[in-house]
Each structure stands twice: as structure tokens, then as C-alpha cells.
Amino acid sequence: MSSLVGNRAVVLGGSMAGLLAARVLADGYAEVVVVDRDRLSGVTTARRGVPQGRHVHGLLARGQQILEELFPGFTEGAVAAGVPTGDLGELRWYFNGARLEPARTGLICVSAARPVLESHVRARVAALPNVTFLEEHDIAGLVATPDGGRVTGARVRPQAGDGDEVTIEADLVVDTTGRGSRTPVWLEEFGYERPAEEKVKINLTYTTRHFRLPDESILHGDLSINPVSSPSHPRGAFFSRIEGGRCVVSLTGVLGDSAPATPEGFMDFVRSLPVPDIYDVIKDAEPLDDPVSFRYPASVRRHYERLTRFPDGLLVMGDAACSFNPVYGQGMTVAALEALTLRTHLRKGTEPRPLDFLRDIAAVIDVPWNISAGGDLSFPQVEGERPLMVRVMNSYMARLQNAMSRDGVVTRTFMRVAGLVDPPQALMSPGMILRVLLKGGRPQASAPWRAESRTESSIPKDVRISG
Numbered sequence: 001m002s003s004l005v006g007n008r009a010v011v012l013g014g015s016m017a018g019l020l021a022a023r024v025l026a027d028g029y030a031e032v033v034v035v036d037r038d039r040l041s042g043v044t045t046a047r048r049g050v051p052q053g054r055h056v057h058g059l060l061a062r063g064q065q066i067l068e069e070l071f072p073g074f075t076e077g078a079v080a081a082g083v084p085t086g087d088l089g090e091l092r093w094y095f096n097g098a099r100l101e102p103a104r105t106g107l108i109c110v111s112a113a114r115p116v117l118e119s120h121v122r123a124r125v126a127a128l129p130n131v132t133f134l135e136e137h138d139i140a141g142l143v144a145t146p147d148g149g150r151v152t153g154a155r156v157r158p159q160a161g162d163g164d165e166v167t168i169e170a171d172l173v174v175d176t177t178g179r180g181s182r183t184p185v186w187l188e189e190f191g192y193e194r195p196a197e198e199k200v201k202i203n204l205t206y207t208t209r210h211f212r213l214p215d216e217s218i219l220h221g222d223l224s225i226n227p228v229s230s231p232s233h234p235r236g237a238f239f240s241r242i243e244g245g246r247c248v249v250s251l252t253g254v255l256g257d258s259a260p261a262t263p264e265g266f267m268d269f270v271r272s273l274p275v276p277d278i279y280d281v282i283k284d285a286e287p288l289d290d291p292v293s294f295r296y297p298a299s300v301r302r303h304y305e306r307l308t309r310f311p312d313g314l315l316v317m318g319d320a321a322c323s324f325n326p327v328y329g330q331g332m333t334v335a336a337l338e339a340l341t342l343r344t345h346l347r348k349g350t351e352p353r354p355l356d357f358l359r360d361i362a363a364v365i366d367v368p369w370n371i372s373a374g375g376d377l378s379f380p381q382v383e384g385e386r387p388l389m390v391r392v393m394n395s396y397m398a399r400l401q402n403a404m405s406r407d408g409v410v411t412r413t414f415m416r417v418a419g420l421v422d423p424p425q426a427l428m429s430p431g432m433i434l435r436v437l438l439k440g441g442r443p444q445a446s447a448p449w450r451a452e453s454r455t456e457s458s459i460p461k462d463v464r465i466s467g
């Protein structure tokens, strides 16, 4: 804490974005207070404020690297606590029903249940001497100067006791309350415009169940099996071995399709996946809970960077700024990248200037947004404009996905880009284009399996698998 830029920073929301913000703010403010409606201390299971925590959460490679940078020894600590890890390129990935040629990437997949990952991050943040948590407090609103030019604190309401509102004064308030953030409403109250919102409606559902395998040798050492949803094979799934000898399966349906949250419906959907691997692994496994569904109607990007006026003393980060289609696994890593951006601003030695910060994180958001929103637009049924660039990229990506079933170099390059480690330009180098052209024909054929058991009637007509 060599150069403090302020006395107190308040972080609204103590999930991943809030924790990572608190970590870097602790270097710039004498005191950091993290407020959340949930009880956080010691919690390692899904909580009310983060219901998506029940579902598979992959941490992208860049996210793992940033966690390691912000919390040295993080990965080793997680492994010591029983979290399995593996090489991201060596997971069992399937695109369009074809298995990707495995490739050693050196990129680490940390395979923890989402609440467990959060608990490891929280433990490291809680160990910082100048960070405190105000748990089980509802955030009611912001406090600002009479002219609305500066946010000076937040109003919070304890869930226990008389429930009277308390104001916490702050030099800086950071909104990390997630997708349901009320900053657009608060801005309006203070006389500002709301940010423009961009939406890509994917109408996605995750349905998740945990299992214990009778014998893990059936996995042949694999950490994860991921038949990824694509226009030709819209039904997808993520299977991961996680801590505590457990496995988690999240089934993904798009455009209104969804795996039922019943044991029978769940297994029917598993049988309808393009490859049999997950069915084979879990058919004799012990279910540890009932299936649970989570609906995700649309990716939402709030373009704060386009505003011309914004109050001092307020920043927005994480899902509050942009919520990505979760199948691309980007949210936590983007929050981590934004935390690094915040650190850069703090290192200037002065309080972050909100519009400068919001423009800088917009630049961070651009690449993952183009990957996920662009990928969603490859489904013809998804509404949205498809400029020439998007059409060209999607047709190139379809060939590239095919090439990955034959060429580990393509797999490795793709994993580095999808993991937000390398820029997308890495996929467009002359050498890569040549490989994609040579090897990107039809994907390696994999015979349809158990076609008779597909529950065709449950797949909406407009997403029915062709071919």
C-alpha cells in the first residue's frame, strides 16, 4: 500500500467480480468494505445471490493466470484442497459431434465447483488486513452530492435487527452486483442517462446434476467431457470431475430447448447428445441431488463507455457491465481482466476517472463479446445483424472447428484464443489459415449413436438437428 488514492472503497456485491475488485482496491485504499446480501463466510455451496453457482463453471486459462498473479500460489492451494486440474487442450472436447485432436497447451484447467472456487478466492481476499465483509446486508441505493456529480457512499440494510438503513460513506463505490445491477436506475435518479443495452437472445437453459462415479477408471484419466453446442448439434453438455470425488453434468439447450429437471428427462437429454461419452460415464453413477435448471434468456452488454456524463466516485464491473452467454465460460475471466484494468488505473496514484475506466473495460469486453455474441449469431434463429465480418468469421470458425478434429496445432491455437490468452488474430495467421483450408473439410465422421433414443419431439423444430 505504497500510494493510497483514497480512504475507503465500498464494493457492492461479494461474488467473483467483487472479490477481484476488492483485491486490487486493497492496494489503493486504506479500507475496503465488501457488501453482500448473502452470508459468505465459510460458504462452499451455491447461495441465493449466485444461483448460477450450481452449474458447471469453467475458468478460462487467462482467468487462472490472473488468479495466480493476484494470489500467488492460488492453483497449488486449490490442488492441495482437492481441486482437480488438467491441461485445457487435453480435455475431451467435441465440436459438431467430432472429437478435437488433443493438444498439450500448458494452460491449466482448474476444475472446481463454482462456490468452491469462489470460497478459495474469498479466503485470500479476507486475509488482506484492510478488507472487511459486510454480509447479510441488502444494498438499497447510492448516496450522492446534491448536484449528483459525485457518489459519496451506499445505503445498506442489515437483514438482522430492526432493518434500518445505514449509510456507508466512501471515496469510491464499485458496483459488482451482477446482471441485476441497479446502476442504470440510480444514474437516472441522479439526472444521468442510462447506458444503451445490447442483447443477443439465445434463450439458453442449463440443467445440472451432481454424481459420484462407482469407478473413475471409466474416464481414462480425463477431467472433463464437453460436447459443445453448435448450429449443427444444438444440444450440448459439460461434464467435469470436481473436488470431493464428485462429478457435475450441465446440459445446455438453446433457442427454447431445455433438458427437463427430472431424473428421467435429464437422462433422455443425455441420450440425445451427439456423442455417447457422458451417458456411458454416468449411466451407473450415483446421483447426489436432483436436477436443477437455470434459464438464461440473453447476453446483455451495457455500453457505459458511450455515456458522456457519469458521476465521480462510481465504477461498474463484472456481469453488471456485461453478462456473456455462459457456454463460452468468459464471465469470471473478464471480471479478472477488469480487475487488472482497475489496478492499472489505481497505479496512476489518483482516484480512477469513471469514464476513462469504463472505456478501458469496454476494450477488454470487446474480444470476448465478439467471440460469444458472434458465435451465437452462427445460429440462424438468433436475432441480430450479421455484418460481412461476422459471416466471414463464422464460416471460417466452422471450418476451423472441423480442422481441430484432425490437427492438434489448430486445437492448441484455438484454446489459447478461446481462453483469452492470445488475441483472435492468432487464428488468422498465414500458417493457421493454411491448416484450416487443408484440414477444415467435413468433420471426422462419428457415427450417430442410439439415434432411436433421441427425444426428437422435445427439440423445437427450428433447432432440430439436420443431417
Ligand SMILES: Cc1cc2nc3c(=O)[nH]c(=O)nc-3n(C[C@H](O)[C@H](O)[C@H](O)COP(=O)(O)OP(=O)(O)OC[C@H]3O[C@@H](n4cnc5c(N)ncnc54)[C@H](O)[C@@H]3O)c2cc1C
Pocket (backbone or CB within 6 Å): 012, 013, 014, 015, 016, 017, 018, 035, 036, 037, 038, 048, 049, 050, 052, 055, 056, 057, 058, 059, 060, 137, 138, 139, 140, 176, 177, 178, 179, 180, 206, 294, 296, 317, 318, 319, 320, 326, 327, 328, 329, 330, 331, 332, 333, 335
Ligand atoms: C448458468 C451459468 C453458467 C456460467 N458458467 C460460467 C463459466 O463456465 N465460466 C465463467 O467464467 N463464468 C460463467 N458464468 C458467469 C459467472 O457466473 C459470472 O460472470 C461471475 O459470477 C461474475 O459475476 P459477478 O461477480 O459480476 O456477479 P454475480 O456472480 O452475479 O454476483 C453478484 C453478487 O452481488 C450480490 N448482490 C446482488 N444484488 C444485491 C443487493 N441488492 N444487495 C446485496 N447484495 C447483492 C449477490 O449476492 C452476488 O454475490 C456462468 C453464468 C451462468 C448464469
